[in-house]
Amino acid sequence: MNGSGWSDFLAMGGYGLYVWGSFGMCVLVLALEIGMLSARRRAALQPDDADVIDNTGVGA
Amino acid sequence: MADKRVNWFKYAAPQTFYLLAGRAVPWFAIAAVVLTAAGLYLGLWAAPTDAQQGDAYRIIFVHVPAAWMSMVVYLAMAFWAAIGLIFNSRLSSMLANALAPTGAWMTFLALWTGALWGKPTWGAWWVWDARLTSELVLLFLYIGYMALHAAIDDARRADRSAALVAIVGVVNVPIIYFSVQWWNTLHQGASVSLTKAPSMAPPMLIGMLVMSLAFWMYCFAMALARVRTIILERERHTAWVRKTLAVA
Numbered sequence: 085m086n087g088s089g090w091s092d093f094l095a096m097g098g099y100g101l102y103v104w105g106s107f108g109m110c111v112l113v114l115a116l117e118i119g120m121l122s123a124r125r126r127a128a129l130q131p132d133d134a135d136v137i138d139n140t141g142v143g144a
Numbered sequence: 145m146a147d148k149r150v151n152w153f154k155y156a157a158p159q160t161f162y163l164l165a166g167r168a169v170p171w172f173a174i175a176a177v178v179l180t181a182a183g184l185y186l187g188l189w190a191a192p193t194d195a196q197q198g199d200a201y202r203i204i205f206v207h208v209p210a211a212w213m214s215m216v217v218y219l220a221m222a223f224w225a226a227i228g229l230i231f232n233s234r235l236s237s238m239l240a241n242a243l244a245p246t247g248a249w250m251t252f253l254a255l256w257t258g259a260l261w262g263k264p265t266w267g268a269w270w271v272w273d274a275r276l277t278s279e280l281v282l283l284f285l286y287i288g289y290m291a292l293h294a295a296i297d298d299a300r301r302a303d304r305s306a307a308l309v310a311i312v313g314v315v316n317v318p319i320i321y322f323s324v325q326w327w328n329t330l331h332q333g334a335s336v337s338l339t340k341a342p343s344m345a346p347p348m349l350i351g352m353l354v355m356s357l358a359f360w361m362y363c364f365a366m367a368l369a370r371v372r373t374i375i376l377e378r379e380r381h382t383a384w385v386r387k388t389l390a391v392a
Contacts, residue, residue: 093188097199102264106203106257107188110210113249114362120245121370128376131389 156235158375159384165368172365179358186351194348201348203261208336208352209359211254214282215317217247217363221289222314225307235371237303238378240310241293242371246363248286254279266330274323275331278316285313299378 096103155161187205194201221243228237258276259269270276289309296302319326324333336342342349379385 096202097193099198099200099202099264102200102260103202106206106260107184109256109260110206110253113253117245117249117366121366121373125369125373125376128373129389131386 156233158235158238158379159382161235162372162375165372169365169369169372172361172368176358176361176365179354179361183351183355183358186347186354191347191351192345197265200261200264203257205351205355207254207257207261209356210250210257211279212356213359213363214247214251214254214279215320216360217243217250217367218282218286218310218317219314220367221247222310225303225310228303229307229311234300234303234378235375237300237307238371238374239367240307241303242367242374243363244286244290244293245370246366248283248290250359250363251279251283251286255283271330273330274327275320275329278320278323281316282313282320285309285316289313 094100094104155164183205187202191202191205193199221240223240224236224243225240227233228235228240255276258279262271263269289306292309293302293306296305323329324331335344336349336352344352376385376388380389
């Protein structure tokens with residue numbers, strides 16, 4: 085693109101809403117998916133007391 | 145000769161695969177970040193404005209990769225679901241499970257970015273055209289697969305039932321892919337295919353291929369990271385997971 089600066093870049097030749105709406109939603113979805121997975125992983129890593137054999141000397 | 149062969153079944157053990165996937169995830173993630181940075185530079189900056197569609201065409205740099213991955217991930221999911229069904233291998237079913245959310249997100253992105261491209265280009269956010277409708281059906285297949293799996297308490301029974309949905313749904317993938325040839329659709333035909341030279345200017349094409357590779361790497365990273373979590377959830381009762389959790 086031969087734009088003269090940031091405002092031209094952001095305007096995207098008048099299609100800014102559509103272009104940034106697309107790229108923005110991609111960023112949002114990736115952030116959501118990664119966030120949801122890391123929450124799920126944290127939950128899975130949480131040892132529930134009844135479940136874990138106490139071989140560390142801590143807990144239970 | 146036989147003793148020189150790699151024992152691939154070793155990697156079918158969740159415990160082995162958990163470690164293997166753990167080592168692979170960061171590399172896929174790094175590749176995804178680097179390729180995305182390059183792809184965004186090429187797509188948003190280096191590639192020239194399209195003569196017909198103006199800058200609205202830049203949406204394809206995310207739309208096409210998302211649409212490709214929505215189908216590729218579905219095929220991978222159905223493949224692993226089928227392997228899990230046929231060979232009764234737990235890890236295969238877990239892989240199918242791990243792929244589903246990523247595939248569903250890709251399908252959503254393909255539909256969303258398609259709508260934002262359709263509005264300025266066709267004048268409509270949505271039309272009930274064969275390509276769009278079959279892609280929407282794909283989203284429902286992903287959701288159906290995940291909902292059915294979640295609705296059945298016993299994980300192995302859930303795997304088998306959901307696998308049937310995944311396998312039956314495979315018929316929809318060629319329908320999506322060939323819809324632009326089989327029916328008169330508003331959606332344009334493929335600009336890139338294996339059989340003929342691409343009908344795109346080189347900088348645009350390179351940007352799109354780099355973004356597609358980035359999406360591939362992202363999907364690999366996500367599916368492998370998710371399968372690790374699924375392994376932890378499902379193998380909680382085993383000694384090795386208990387040890388892993390105790391250390392963590």
